[in-house]
Amino acid sequence: EPEVTQTPSHQVTQMGQEVILRCVPISNHLYFYWYRQILGQKVEFLVSFYNNEISEKSEIFDDQFSVERPDGSNFTLKIRSTKLEDSAMYFCASSDKRQYPNTEAFFGQGTRLTVV
Amino acid sequence: SQQGEEDPQALSIQEGENATMNCSYKTSINNLQWYRQNSGRGLVHLILIRSNEREKHSGRLRVTLDTSKKSSSLLITASRAADTASYFCATLIMNRDDKIIFGKGTRLHILP
Numbered sequence: 075e076p077e078v079t080q081t082p083s084h085q086v087t088q089m090g091q092e093v094i095l096r097c098v099p100i101s102n103h104l105y106f107y108w109y110r111q112i113l114g115q116k117v118e119f120l121v122s123f124y125n126n127e128i129s130e131k132s133e134i135f136d137d138q139f140s141v142e143r144p145d146g147s148n149f150t151l152k153i154r155s156t157k158l159e160d161s162a163m164y165f166c167a168s169s170d171k172r173q174y175p176n177t178e179a180f181f182g183q184g185t186r187l188t189v190v
Numbered sequence: 191s192q193q194g195e196e197d198p199q200a201l202s203i204q205e206g207e208n209a210t211m212n213c214s215y216k217t218s219i220n221n222l223q224w225y226r227q228n229s230g231r232g233l234v235h236l237i238l239i240r241s242n243e244r245e246k247h248s249g250r251l252r253v254t255l256d257t258s259k260k261s262s263s264l265l266i267t268a269s270r271a272a273d274t275a276s277y278f279c280a281t282l283i284m285n286r287d288d289k290i291i292f293g294k295g296t297r298l299h300i301l302p
Contacts, residue, residue: 107289107290109292115294116278116292116293116294116295117233117278117280117292118292119289119290119291119292122289130289163230165232165233167290178221178223178235178238179223179235179280179290180235181225181232181233181234181235182232183231183232184231184232184233186230
């Protein structure tokens with residue numbers, strides 16, 4: 075069964091450093107998402123991406139964040155200068171909007187980011 | 191206020207009993223989905239119910255949707271220890287279908 079894969083599974087970084095979280099969405103999907111879950115809290119929407127541009131973003135997704143689909147298969151989330159409060163589990167997801175309104179998002183296993 | 195709110199926040203039941211979790215939302219939706227998350231792990235999609243459906247079954251899972259009350263319930267029958275997890279409802283919002291909004295989740299603990 076096709077799946078969304080994320081790498082790395084766990085990343086530890088120094089405060090102020092840049093990190094890039096990587097995702098490989100399901101190959102025929104057109105919509106891509108990043109979500110964040112701070113430990114013990116809800117899953118929060120960060121950004122959605124379609125047709126090589128951001129289609130929607132939340133207030134969390136400030137100038138420190140950026141997304142890119144560099145090569146047609148990977149979908150990355152970059153945090154330019156990490157803060158302690160960026161420590162969270164980051165989930166990538168993809169969906170096939172052609173199934174609308176049955177649009178179902180498939181989630182990766184997440185990258186646990188720890189900022190120290 | 192949240193788009194998706196589950197209740198209860200936590201639920202402990204004996205193995206073999208049925209577990210019911212509820213979700214309420216505020217705006218019109220295209221569909222509602224339930225996900226499971228084991229502690230510290232990824233999100234597993236359980237079931238999707240469209241806005242024009244009222245009930246759906248998948249194995250031991252039964253989901254209902256009442257769009258007039260903007261609420262949904264997830265029933266897990268004959269619970270097992272492996273059902274211990276957090277359960278989230280997530281809504282695909284009408285006319286804003288670029289994102290899925292999650293509730294805070296219900297932590298379900300199945301007692302042996």
